[in-house]
Amino acid sequence: MAYSDKLIEHYENPRNMGSLDKNAEDVGTGLVGAPACGDVMKLQLKINDDGIIEDAKFKTFGCGSAIASSSLVTEMVKGKSIDFAEGIKNTMIAEELALPPVKIHCSVLAEDAIKAAIADYRKKQADRAAAPSE
């Protein structure tokens, strides 16, 4: 597969690879994809009370473009607001990495991972608000 230099660079030097504490209240975790389809992405966002993404980490099982897509989105969202992160479209990722047409689904998966991580964070916040105070 002919990949862009940028994609290869992300594969070889992935940014923000690792894990955050998935039980922490300020961490939202998105786990998307399926092993049977050959790609699974885990994206974690640490979000402060002002709605700013303080940290982002990823782990990905998948091909080079899946790894590069997830690495790229951690870079894109870090230090940004939830609103900005929610506005990220897969086409932005696909363009940035010049994904070949058969690899577009990797960028879709990365977009889904952001949405899933934010949804998880929001659910945690809602649960906390609903919980009876001690």
Added chain:
Amino acid sequence: MKLPIYLDTHATTPLDPRVLDEMLPYLTQHFGNAASRNHSFGWTANEAVERAREQVAALIGADPKEIIFTSGATESDNLGIIGAARFNAKKGKHIITSKLEHKAVLDSCHALESEGFEITFLDSDPDGLVKPEQVEAAIRPDTVLCAIMMANNEIGTINPIAEIGAVCRRHNVIFHVDAVQALGRVAIDVAAMNVDLMAISAHKMYGPKGIGALYVRRGRPRIRIEPLIHGGGHERGLRSGTLPVHQIVGLGAAAKYALEALTNGENDRIKALRDRLWEGLSKNLDHLYINGSWEHRLPNNLNCSFAYVEGEALMMGIKAIACSSGSACTSASLEPSYVLRALGVDVELAHTSMRFGVGRFNTEEEIDFAIELITEKVRWLRQMSPLYELVQEGVDLKSIQWAAH
């Protein structure tokens, strides 16, 4: 040691320099047309062609008259299967093959479906082998042909060809065997194995690309086929077209050295390198799975899954090694290997499969380098793998509700 290291001998093999030396004069001074009967240029070319025919026949225990030169194994599979099916269509229109066959066989069979043939695609056992009992059970009164490969091009498993041949002969079914991967790696005797048609390629046994052969039995029973390519009546009318003499000389020379490889220790040396590769990897890494029978396997083949590491991602990491993966991401279709799925390998593991093919020119130093590099990259990619992390935490991946996409 020169990089990259070539470990993909199921795809193709390098041309043996000795084979090239034998070919070259037939591109320059001996350029005659083997069909020219009235001058020495033609005679010299024809002698070379007939010598090559003997060398190919010797490799598989055939008579030289039973060898038809073709452009390669794809053409040989087409000619054997379609040619025999069409010639014998009056006897019946049922064909038996297996789901693990090469595409040249599968698609030849599919092409015949449009001519009213019915095809039975046999499953393999979990070891990747087709059993003679399966073939026997599938035979019907209208079965005319059975096509089963000798050794699989992905997992290197070796089918019980002699036993399947006996079944076919007993039921008067023509037996076509694609032997491409087995040539020079497994002793072949078409008479003892009751093979009627056999597809042969030069470039998987250190010969040139673009040349192959089809063995067509002439003894009892005599196998009749219809040609697919019409013209000047070359090759007893079964395959017209001016013979590419230099290529045929290359096929013959490759066959000569392939026959030697069966007895001169070459295969033992290759098997020792293959075993060294597997032992090194399995000592360094956990969660490795061999795909297909280990016992009934070509000496040069290693096909294993590195669980939780996607195949294409691994190949990107080990660019210094030329090998191959059954992962979907290495194919245009985004479907993982149909061979692995046919033998029941979990689709998850199919995505993580790698195929290595050791060859005549590999060294221990190269294998040790490969072990180190693969180990390093698998460890790195597993660190990056959410699946490996979940497994380390004790989570059963099958218990997770994954969203297929």
